Amino acid sequence: MTEPSSVCPVDHKALAAAKADDGLQKVVAVTGASRGIGHAIVKTFHEHGWEVLTLARTPFSTVCPWAEGIVKHIEADLSDEVAVKDSIVRLQERLGDRPLHALVNNAGISPKGEDGARLGATKTTAEVLNQVMMVNLIAPMLLTNGLIDHIKMAKGAVVNVSSIAGFRIHPFAGAAYATSKAALSALTRELAYDLGESGVRVNSVAPGEIETSILSPGTEEIVERQVPMKRMGSPEEVAEVVHFLCSDASSYVNGTEIHINGGQHI
Numbered sequence: 001m002t003e004p005s006s007v008c009p010v011d012h013k014a015l016a017a018a019k020a021d022d023g024l025q026k027v028v029a030v031t032g033a034s035r036g037i038g039h040a041i042v043k044t045f046h047e048h049g050w051e052v053l054t055l056a057r058t059p060f061s062t063v064c065p066w067a068e069g070i071v072k073h074i075e076a077d078l079s080d081e082v083a084v085k086d087s088i089v090r091l092q093e094r095l096g097d098r099p100l101h102a103l104v105n106n107a108g109i110s111p112k113g114e115d116g117a118r119l120g121a122t123k124t125t126a127e128v129l130n131q132v133m134m135v136n137l138i139a140p141m142l143l144t145n146g147l148i149d150h151i152k153m154a155k156g157a158v159v160n161v162s163s164i165a166g167f168r169i170h171p172f173a174g175a176a177y178a179t180s181k182a183a184l185s186a187l188t189r190e191l192a193y194d195l196g197e198s199g200v201r202v203n204s205v206a207p208g209e210i211e212t213s214i215l216s217p218g219t220e221e222i223v224e225r226q227v228p229m230k231r232m233g234s235p236e237e238v239a240e241v242v243h244f245l246c247s248d249a250s251s252y253v254n255g256t257e258i259h260i261n262g263g264q265h266i
């Protein structure tokens with residue numbers, strides 16, 4: 001048995017110094033920021049004092065609570081590869097020689113069949129699959145690659161917003177969406193492996209039933225049947241976890257996926 005040391009093995013002073021605010025405002029870029037989970041992420045980071053660069057197809061909401069939101073917003077369609085590359089250039093211009101402390105790949109689409117029906121594998125066209133892959137998978141990879149020099153400068157974090165549909169059948173999600181999200185989870189692992197040595201962490205969050213416009217009618221019934229907590233999640237509950245994954249509080253969390261679903265996956 002080893003003798004208990006009279007000296008604490010943890011260098012608390014060094015830890016405190018490492019955590020101390022260095023006076024620089026951190027910068028985050030968030031896609032799909034115009035509504036739903038993305039909008040909650042924007043508000044949460046803003047409340048924590050971050051500078052927030054946003055991207056979506058639509059203009060920034062005029063009811064947003066901060067004036068600079070409008071000038072820091074980029075309108076771009078992530079289903080178009082040229083537009084993705086153009087938005088990388090525009091984000092680089094906004095950053096100049098500054099680091100990017102976090103990139104949140106949140107934008108996502110979930111196509112439906114006729115009358116909002118689940119778009120199963122046998123009904124999915126190559127065109128739909130390509131479009132969904134572009135927004136949900138390829139754009140996150142291109143954005144990460146395109147901004148990586150800035151992210152490395154900050155030893156920053158990337159968070160991909162995947163989904164419970166990426167690892168189990170979902171009554172409404174469908175094949176294109178599910179395969180794109182499964183691939184996004186795999187991309188998270190791959191990027192975490194490739195970038196770990198540079199100090200950049202890459203993780204994902206996999207929401208379940210979160211109250212936004214992406215949900216289909218009938219979600220209440222799924223919640224009743226599958227979610228032990230018997231309620232939907234709020235966009236803010238996802239945003240808090242995303243913020244945690246971008247903060248120093250998660251400094252040794254890498255290559256993982258956090259389920260935010262009230263226990264739906266168990």
Ligand SMILES: NC(=O)c1ccc[n+]([C@@H]2O[C@H](COP(=O)([O-])OP(=O)(O)OC[C@H]3O[C@@H](n4cnc5c(N)ncnc54)[C@H](OP(=O)(O)O)[C@@H]3O)[C@@H](O)[C@H]2O)c1
Nearest residue numbers: 032034035036037056057058077078107108163210212214
């Ligand atoms: N809500 C849920 O229960 C749930 C569950 C699991 C996973 N998720 C994931 O969480 C993320 C956010 O979902 P949400 O529920 O907040 O959905 P939402 O309310 O439909 O918001 C989607 C966001 O993505 C943006 N977007 C969509 N297509 C785009 C495109 N082609 N180019 C650029 N931006 C685009 C939208 O902005 P514009 O329309 O202005 O472009 C919007 O800001 C998605 O990745 C989704 O798959 C959600």
